[in-house]
Amino acid sequence: MLIVSYGLQQERVCELNSHSSAYVSCLATLGNGLLGLRPHVPGASERAVRMQLLMAGLYAPGVGVAREIVALPAPRILRLYDVDTGVLAADADEDPPRITLSMDSASVSSTQQFRISDCVLELMVRQFIDRPGQPAISTVISLRKVGGRGGLRRVRIDYGVDACALNEYLGASPWLTARHYELGACRRRGDGFDVTLQSGERTLRYGIQMQSASARFSSLAVWGIENACCVGSVTFDFAKVDRQLLFTHWQISSAPALAVQRAQHPALGFVMAEDDHSNSWTKIWQEHDVTIEAHGHPVELGIRYAVFQLLQQGLGAPELKSGLISPARGLSSTYHSGATFFDTELHKFEFWLWNAPDVARALIDFRHRTLQGAWDFARATGFAGARFPEASNDLGLENGPRYVLSYPGGEVAREWSVDEVLHISADVAYAVARYWAATGDQAYMEAAGYALISDCARFAVSAFKWSDQKSAYVIGPVMGPDEYHYHVNNSFFTNYLLRWCITYALSWADRGFLPTVHDDELSQWRNVSEQVYLPWMTVDGISIPEEFEGYADLPEAEPRTCKGRGPRFADELERVAAQQLMNFDSNVVKQADVILLMSMFADDFSVEVKRAAFNFYEPRTVHESSLSYGPHARVAADIDAVDKCADFITKASRYNLDFTPTDDYANGLHLSAYAGAWQGLVQGVAGLRVDDGWLSLNPKLPSGWQGYRFVLCFRGKRFCIDVRAQGTALITVDGKEQATTLDANGRLHIGGGK
Numbered sequence: 001m002l003i004v005s006y007g008l009q010q011e012r013v014c015e016l017n018s019h020s021s022a023y024v025s026c027l028a029t030l031g032n033g034l035l036g037l038r039p040h041v042p043g044a045s046e047r048a049v050r051m052q053l054l055m056a057g058l059y060a061p062g063v064g065v066a067r068e069i070v071a072l073p074a075p076r077i078l079r080l081y082d083v084d085t086g087v088l089a090a091d092a093d094e095d096p097p098r099i100t101l102s103m104d105s106a107s108v109s110s111t112q113q114f115r116i117s118d119c120v121l122e123l124m125v126r127q128f129i130d131r132p133g134q135p136a137i138s139t140v141i142s143l144r145k146v147g148g149r150g151g152l153r154r155v156r157i158d159y160g161v162d163a164c165a166l167n168e169y170l171g172a173s174p175w176l177t178a179r180h181y182e183l184g185a186c187r188r189r190g191d192g193f194d195v196t197l198q199s200g201e202r203t204l205r206y207g208i209q210m211q212s213a214s215a216r217f218s219s220l221a222v223w224g225i226e227n228a229c230c231v232g233s234v235t236f237d238f239a240k241v242d243r244q245l246l247f248t249h250w251q252i253s254s255a256p257a258l259a260v261q262r263a264q265h266p267a268l269g270f271v272m273a274e275d276d277h278s279n280s281w282t283k284i285w286q287e288h289d290v291t292i293e294a295h296g297h298p299v300e301l302g303i304r305y306a307v308f309q310l311l312q313q314g315l316g317a318p319e320l321k322s323g324l325i326s327p328a329r330g331l332s333s334t335y336h337s338g339a340t341f342f343d344t345e346l347h348k349f350e351f352w353l354w355n356a357p358d359v360a361r362a363l364i365d366f367r368h369r370t371l372q373g374a375w376d377f378a379r380a381t382g383f384a385g386a387r388f389p390e391a392s393n394d395l396g397l398e399n400g401p402r403y404v405l406s407y408p409g410g411e412v413a414r415e416w417s418v419d420e421v422l423h424i425s426a427d428v429a430y431a432v433a434r435y436w437a438a439t440g441d442q443a444y445m446e447a448a449g450y451a452l453i454s455d456c457a458r459f460a461v462s463a464f465k466w467s468d469q470k471s472a473y474v475i476g477p478v479m480g481p482d483e484y485h486y487h488v489n490n491s492f493f494t495n496y497l498l499r500w501c502i503t504y505a506l507s508w509a510d511r512g513f514l515p516t517v518h519d520d521e522l523s524q525w526r527n528v529s530e531q532v533y534l535p536w537m538t539v540d541g542i543s544i545p546e547e548f549e550g551y552a553d554l555p556e557a558e559p560r561t562c563k564g565r566g567p568r569f570a571d572e573l574e575r576v577a578a579q580q581l582m583n584f585d586s587n588v589v590k591q592a593d594v595i596l597l598m599s600m601f602a603d604d605f606s607v608e609v610k611r612a613a614f615n616f617y618e619p620r621t622v623h624e625s626s627l628s629y630g631p632h633a634r635v636a637a638d639i640d641a642v643d644k645c646a647d648f649i650t651k652a653s654r655y656n657l658d659f660t661p662t663d664d665y666a667n668g669l670h671l672s673a674y675a676g677a678w679q680g681l682v683q684g685v686a687g688l689r690v691d692d693g694w695l696s697l698n699p700k701l702p703s704g705w706q707g708y709r710f711v712l713c714f715r716g717k718r719f720c721i722d723v724r725a726q727g728t729a730l731i732t733v734d735g736k737e738q739a740t741t742l743d744a745n746g747r748l749h750i751g752g753g754k
Contacts, residue, residue, distance in 0.1 A: 011301050018043050022051070027101065030107075031129065037053055050174075063169050069334055069338025091113070092120050118151060120146050166179050192208045195230045297650070302649075313331060323362055334668075385462060386452070386458070391417075422475065423494045432453055471531075475494055481627070492546055539616045626670035633652065685699070686710070
């Protein structure tokens with residue numbers, strides 16, 4: 001079984017077998033911003049074994065896309081057998097295997113039993129990645145005799161790397177695979193061995209150390225077969241002992257960096273590495289504490305799991321000085337080929353902005369570093385300024401496929417998002433605006449922020465075309481975040497966000513901060529921004545944003561009243577239509593663009609309009625996308641539907657924990673859903689806002705919750721927010737209570753921002 005734990009809390013997530021092994025390896029993935037390691041999973045399927053290790057920034061020409069993040073091999077146990085007879089270990093039936101992800105210690109432990117002849121052995125494997133910023137993994141392997149007549153004497157473990165790690169077509173199709181690396185030289189070195197690996201654009205070295213706690217560790221033999229495997233064979237003598245321990249520690253990097261790492265870690269030092277790791281994570285949890293107290297409700301563990309996965313995927317992330325690409329699934333899967341999408345700016349960025357602003361800045365830096373590609377993409381597609389791709393690869397180029405092939409039938413589905421999604425540049429500008437509001441980092445604005453804002457505004461202006469019929473500027477055909485409808489005109493989300501992008505740039509230009517934008521250009525910007533067409537429709541006497549022009553005339557979809565987990569398809573035909581990327585002819589939506597927009601610009605819409613829009617769109621939303629729950633949580637809190645907000649937080653935080661079916665699932669962690677859960681708690685239930693350098697809160701308490709707390713990093717200080725009964729809040733910095741003021745609207749204002 002798979003167990004996820006934090007302190008005394010633990011949950012049995014699913015039974016462990018070959019069908020669930022890919023799902024389990026996703027949920028138990030270990031990472032530190034440099035590496036994403038799929039742990040040892042007993043009885044793993046072939047598909048689960050193919051995905052072993054991802055390394056940040058390592059991409060190659062892709063299968064079905066321009067580039068994809070590379071699936072690498074990870075050192076692991078390859079074989080276990082009787083030295084004297086050659087008999088391989090086989091699964092025993094005594095106890096089912098289990099694997100435990102411990103979130104407080106950021107480690108994964110697995111236990112399984114084997115039978116060799118008439119002897120039963122228990123194999124325990126515990127793994128952890130040293131700490132953020134270090135591409136090093138430690139493993140303790142315990143082998144113990146637990147049953148049988150005891151005739152077994154010498155057992156050998158073959159530990160090393162082989163060439164089983166492969167990429168799947170678009171990260172999701174097991175019927176077409178590719179290997180982006182070649183194994184090279186394998187050399188013995190002291191108490192371990194080195195492996196050279198060539199992955200297209202880079203040469204990597206694995207430095208593997210092995211050490212036993214027992215004198216019965218009788219031999220270490222190193223051998224390799226070119227481009228097949230490189231193995232260290234360790235023989236254990238069980239003549240006088242029933243338990244043996246093997247420690248391994250390995251690092252992966254370029255050759256020069258590996259030499260530096262060896263100098264820093266001349267010996268295995270397993271105990272020291274474990275202490276360092278444990279101390280690091282104790283501090284991490286203190287600095288990023290998020291807790292919900294809800295009488296044992298699943299949201300308690302869910303919010304911890306969500307934040308844990310976000311933290312380990314970002315803290316210590318590489319290349320903070322030159323930009324950080326955030327793959328859609330982090331370093332847990334090759335799904336979406338390691339490309340980054342708009343959810344990075346609208347969800348993951350927000351989490352990092354309030355937890356580690358340097359990581360948030362690095363996400364913007366990636367966009368600034370790839371401005372040239374955005375300029376070229378804009379010109380190639382008939383626009384001006386910077387058009388950032390809908391699916392950006394590590395070079396900042398469009399990586400989304402225009403056609404998706406099925407196999408072996410050969411059917412082809414057209415993917416329109418590459419051509420028709422036009423809001424990404426405005427999303428980038430929104431992230432810059434949020435960064436400035438939360439940090440006041442003027443130096444960064446001068447270094448990168450103003451350039452991004454002005455070029456995103458230039459693109460936004462060029463996206464609008466004048467319509468004599470409407471006497472307004474319009475955009476079409478487009479696809480908004482709702483991917484069930486494309487070729488639409490005047491997506492409210494797209495038009496509104498691009499208009500905001502222009503007006504935000506104008507606000508800086510009017511203060512003299514965009515000197516490269518000339519007066520005639522500013523005049524054009526104002527003209528466009530003041531005449532943008534936005535479609536509205538009337539629902540129960542209230543005017544609310546229309547998803548896109550003509551949406552109100554579409555046939556009514558069956559209301560989605562089921563509140564269970566997973567997508568709310570009306571029938572199998574609807575599910576197939578979504579899978580085949582068909583253009584829906586009803587008013588059902590994948591994720592309501594309007595609700596997302598209202599979560600981003602909460603003060604731009606009245607409570608009455610938000611409530612009417614929420615009540616209309618939510619029953620017509622399938623929630624097929626994991627991005628859907630977070631924005632719904634935030635808007636639900638704004639309209640005082642606090643219990644609905646809590647339900648959406650639960651669903652977002654537990655998206656992978658509750659994912660069904662578990663069979664053969666290898667698509668990785670839905671990190672933006674987890675960021676959405678955090679946003680639902682902090683920006684929804686707690687009502688976090690920042691205005692003119694001041695923080696404010698409007699804390700609420702859902703029924704069934706006893707309280708909640710979280711930590712914010714704001715203007716160089718860490719604020720601990722502790723909300724109790726009746727929404728009362730205790731706010732401290734370094735243990736000292738902070739003064740607050742209460743305004744006429746019931747909002748708590750915290751000083752110290754200016």
